[in-house]
Amino acid sequence: MKYRRLAGTDLDVSVICLxxxxAAAKTPxxxxxxxxxxxALRAALDAGINFLHSSYEYETRWMMERVLRDHPKRHDVHHVIKVPVPDFKDGGRFDAAKFRLRVEEALTDLHAERIAVLQWMWRSEPNEDALRLPMLPAVMDDVWATFEKMKAEGKVGHLMTFPYTVPCARAAIETGRFAGLIAYYNPIEMEMAELFPEMERRGMGFLCIRPLYEGILTDARDPARLKADDRFxxxxxAKDLARRARIAESFAAEIGASMTGFAVRFALASPLVGSVIVGLNSPAQVEGIAAAVAGDLPDPSLVGRAYDLWKSGFGLDG
Ligand SMILES: NC(=O)c1ccc[n+]([C@@H]2O[C@H](COP(=O)([O-])OP(=O)(O)OC[C@H]3O[C@@H](n4cnc5c(N)ncnc54)[C@H](OP(=O)(O)O)[C@@H]3O)[C@@H](O)[C@H]2O)c1
Incomplete structure (x- = not known):
């Protein structure tokens, strides 16, 4: 397994974050x-993955608890958790007790001494920039004070944020409070790439969510292999599969035998990306992804080519 220093932090994380x-039913x-x-989780730990993403919202921590309660590597794991406060229905009000609760419940569920990275999120209903942009400066000082207090207690390490949109990402960067951003990033979702140079200049990190575009950028979704009952x-x-086809044409040489391998390596082509948060539901998927990042990673120039294709709307949007 490869490891990278997550920019903006002192963490050396595996390039794959599970x-x-x-990966589990919602009830034990x-x-x-x-x-x-x-x-899959056991195989990931065996393969050297030391970075785990989780959220109380997924209701799958009961499965992680089972594995982590007595796992010999549990003290080596860095956790990143979602902390949505204010949440959709909170009317834009920050609640320090709720922020603390999200951390405390994760510490218990995951048998952890510390949560390495908080993926803080601020939400509104509707979850639109018109509401969220003014909310950020209104709550930022309270968020920071609560985070700093918990950091002094040794319970949390670094504050990052999932901004949802580029304008909110810009606003978050401008606060100077965040170690980095966590966002969707893959050849079909390249919105955040325009911010990479500014983030690099500021020494911020980036964690990529859904490098496989929920599974569309995998070999199983090759039109020749797509099963009759496939959810896609x-x-x-249909439009996403058409975009996938354009990517397959444009990067045939880089994709070679595996779209899955290409997609996960693509996310790591930019040195800013510390790790990719990928849904791994079986030991075979863990093995496949671990093998895909074992070899050479692509040249960063790949990102520019993919950005041009994305900007062109894949030649499909007109
Ligand atoms: N707002 C947020 O914070 C947010 C939102 C979404 C997700 N997330 C996090 O990001 C993680 C990843 O998101 P995601 O699962 O939606 O997208 P993803 O990582 O792009 O796609 C994962 C899917 O790809 C397939 N896959 C994985 N490994 C494979 C392999 N080796 N070979 C072939 N197919 C493989 C699996 O689908 P099949 O088994 O169906 O083939 C898997 O469910 C989530 O688990 C979650 O922790 C966070």
Missing amino acids: GPMR GGDARSKAGEA REPRY
């Missing part, structure tokens, strides 16, 4: 999905 959103049990997810056969995914 995301457990779909011995169903096939949960068993495979538990085996629904009509709402």
